[in-house]
Amino acid sequence: MKRIIYIPFDHLHHKFGALKEADPTKDVIAFVESARMSIGREWHKERLFFLISSARHFAQSLREEGFTVEYVKAPTTIDGLKTIQSKHKSLPITCAEPSSFRQYQQLKDFSATFVPNDFFLTPRSLFTQWAEGQKSYLMENFYRKQRTRLNILMEGDDPVGGSWNFDKENRLPPPKKYEGPAYLKHKRDEIDQEVAKELGHTPTTTWATTRKGALAQMKNFFDNHFADFGPLEDAMTSDNWALHHSLLSPYVNNNLIHPSEVIDNAVKAFNKGTVPIESAEGFIRQIIGWREYVNGMYWFLGPDYRNNNQLNATRKLLPLFTEPNTTQMNCVKETITDINNRAWVHHIPRLMVLSNLALITGVNPQAFLNWMREVFIDASEWVMVPNIIGMGVHADGGLMMTKPYAAGGAYISRMSNYCKSCTYNPKLRTGESACPFTTLYWDFLDRHLETFKKNHRMSQQLFGLNRLNDLPELRIRAKEVLLGLEQGRI
Ligand code: SF4
DSSP states (O other), X not given: OOOEEEOOTTOOOTTSGGGGGOOTTTOEEXXXXXXXXXXXXXXXXXXXXXXHHHHHHHHHHHHHTTOEEEEEEEXXXXXXXXXXXXXTTTOOEEEEOOSSHHHHHHHHHTTOEEEOOOSSSSOHHHHHHHHXXXXXXXXXXXXXXXXXHHTOSEETTEEGGGOSOOGGGGOXXXXXXXXXXXXXXXXXXXXXXXXXXXXXXXXXXXXXXSHHHHHHHHHHHHHHXXXXXXXXXXXXXXXXXXXTOOOOHHHHHHTSSOHHHHHHHHHHHHHTTOSOHHHHHHHXXXXXXXXXXXXXXXXXXXXXXXXXXXTOOOBOOOGGGTOGGGOOOHHHHHHHHHHHHHSOOOHXXXXXXXXXXXXXXXXXXXXXXXXHHHHOTTOOHHHHIIIIIIIXXXXXXXXXXXXXXXXXXXXXXXXXXXXXXOSSXXXXXXXXXXXXHHHHHHHHHHHTHHHHXXXXXXXXXXXXXXXXXXXXXXXXXXXXXXXXHHTTOO
């Protein structure tokens, strides 16, 4: 039977989803560039450029393979599908299960039929089965199951290298003046230029918009960065914006590359014997562990999970999140400048600078979540909701993480070179030169003392709080800092 196969902008793989059994002699392939997606929010232009140009390139590659492709612009996805349906005698619409609750419901209401979403390594039903059998949803438990189920980095029933996790080896601070191998630059073609012109944007050369470019990026990572990835994966430095991170998340999230392809290449590279286990395991855990876990939790926890605000955080988004010149905090300034430049920073600035700051200042979780969704190139709904609500700002009361990821300036000082040229001193918690992270870390514990008293995993931190002899002074400084942050003075 003839059908219209709808391809959302994150299903760009010919061998997976609804396209894997597509027939060029019968099927019509539909893409919709909705105004809701392109101008509905304050999206980072680099992100929009990447998503739209990737989709247009992919549509073009299907045309070249002989498919009938309809690529329309419309106010909403459903409006676009109606236009395509009216042109093709009301053919039925099919699609791989979408990656967000909202799109799933919209397409269902429009009577689209779904094929299972196989853009991940774990079927949604399998994850639900795992989660329903857990007392607490520890990622580490899920990850070990994945290693065994997928038989990756295993020797029989045991993990290769004798341990499931080599994080202790992977916490090096950045070396001084560290440059490392150059990152790939991606040339821009006519389609890129057309999209850039429509958006009024000058794109970077950082992100590929074709499968060929994405594969080149993957090869570059495995050839030049994989071996050094692990030890420096948590380091932050103003000398090198990416260190040895793969930069593959945008392509795995829009599916120019399927996660199984990344894993196959990682295992092949490791088996050559030149990549240390701490790099291989650390990277593979991100793909088969964390990424799959977060997607599984998004679907398992349901659409209302994103509205959690169990710490009652009500502060508006601080001006420094959008304008780096409104802060003197060097770590934040560097991070926001990097985001403004290329819509990306790695997981530690996201967690320990941005989310940590939102957490300890009490920024409203949904305001922060919306901002994070807008500015990162790889920020799919399914990634960001659990990552922010559960991990980043502990708004779910500990459903995902047993304790909040709150930290003072000492962590950032140890893992970066940012503090050396900062106005503030990470060791001080009171006074004009005190690091805002350090002041607000203690103030955060103090503000939520009654809640955290019930959590035995917080006892060490609360013991530390109890020993402070300058709490009254610290509370006064915290109030000044919070006001200063709101006014863009700190
Ligand atoms: Fe950031 Fe504090 Fe270090 Fe400054 S001193 S860079 S604010 S952690």
